[in-house]
Amino acid sequence: MPGFAGLLGAAASVLGLLLLARYNLWRWPRARALPRILMYHRVLPAVTGQGITMNRSRFAWQMDQLARRGARFVTVSELLAAQDPRQMVAITFDDGYADNYQYAWPILRAHGAPATIYLAPEMSGIERLTPAMIREMAASGVEFGAHTMTHIHLPSTDDAQALAEIQASKAAVESLTGQPCRSFAYPYGKFTDRHVQMVRAAGFSSAVTTKKQIKSAEALRAAPLELPRLSMVGQMNRFEFWLTITRGRYRV
Template identity: 50%
Template sequence: MIYLLLIILFLVGLYLSAHYNWWRPSVDALAPRVLMYHSVQEQPGDTPAELVVTPQRFAEQIDYLIGKGYQFCTVSELIAVPEAAHKRVALTFDDGFRDNYQVMFPILKAKGAKATIYLAPEMEQIEKLSADEIREMDASGLVEFGAHTMTHINVSQTPLEQAEAEILASKRWVEALLKKPCDAFAYPYGRFNDANVEQVKRAGFTSAVTVKKGIEPLTDYHRIKRVSVLRSTNRWQFAIALAKGRYRV
């Protein structure tokens, strides 16, 4: 019986250590935290459930960040001042879901937080932000809009000429809509190669984010790591991720 109990405790310990990575070393508190979201709404609908954070959970996460003394920045603001003497966080949203305006934006305004949204204007199978909604969010000063290719293609598996055309077209689309430079880019699916990085640089983007998990000082502006926040991410995992760069194996 004692051996069975020890085995059970060992397996429980393995599970908890895999899903709550308390054992990872903590990251420098002054290294900026770049968080990755997609959609914020109550029910996932047709969107993969893990990409949809509930409004209550999102608001709780913003409150946690405020309580821990984080300053909210856009990604371009982080790049403009790569080192600072205070804690900073950038909330990033991929794709341009319409609920970013309907649900997420009111929470930003209520909390005084900022975010960067990466738009893929011709991406299929999602309800996208309208031009008027994008302009309103931009005018608030709380939201920066970046580019995410036009159709959300995997640029690493696309002929270089086509990939470059998509990268450039998405930048120009955002700039034409907002009448201002578009400096931030996100690699769709987080997939890219060295040639794609050079394409993004040539297009004039000053930053590009990946889906590679982690927190580190800003040195390579075109391969920025992020901390993924999912529907299943609970408050303890969120706290661990902010401290250590990721919360599970």
């Protein structure tokens, strides 16, 4: 019969295989100097964190960790325009929830992190940022991008309506902020080559996706209308956060 040491070794091997099967430990870590674009949606207090909703204390811890790693916080447009993008991190929020102002922004300000928020100005069923909130944040360096008017699913929408939503959202954001709207986010992360062309024709210089990758600044600039982002979900624990920041995603 195998001894205790043998059983312990076998158990460790099984545990290691389970971790490899569940997590992206097998992926080689990406260089810390490479830029990262992170995707958030909501930040709320007193929640355990599920789906797109991040607990406020967990969000604060994540920002602290990024700062300790030497993150240089920038907007998406600043990242693409930077001559030296080493260790730049762009924090992004989709949809335009009011809690971005109430709970996330104070934490971002403490770290000098401007963030980029993608607004769907007529999205139903959410408590949206008010025009006053948007103006205040924009005046303090927050970049506001567009996310269509009503958060439509572009691939299942006819081209005329899709283009109209893309164009109208750009104009609406510019009206709300009094500043140029340069960046776009594809709702649900769903799009086709036709929608990339629509976004380009509408005058956007960048667009973010939900592709979970860490790429070099050169690769980002080569395809500025299909930028990948690291998905930050509410239930993410500290180990999973570390995997995402270093590998691009924590799940296999």
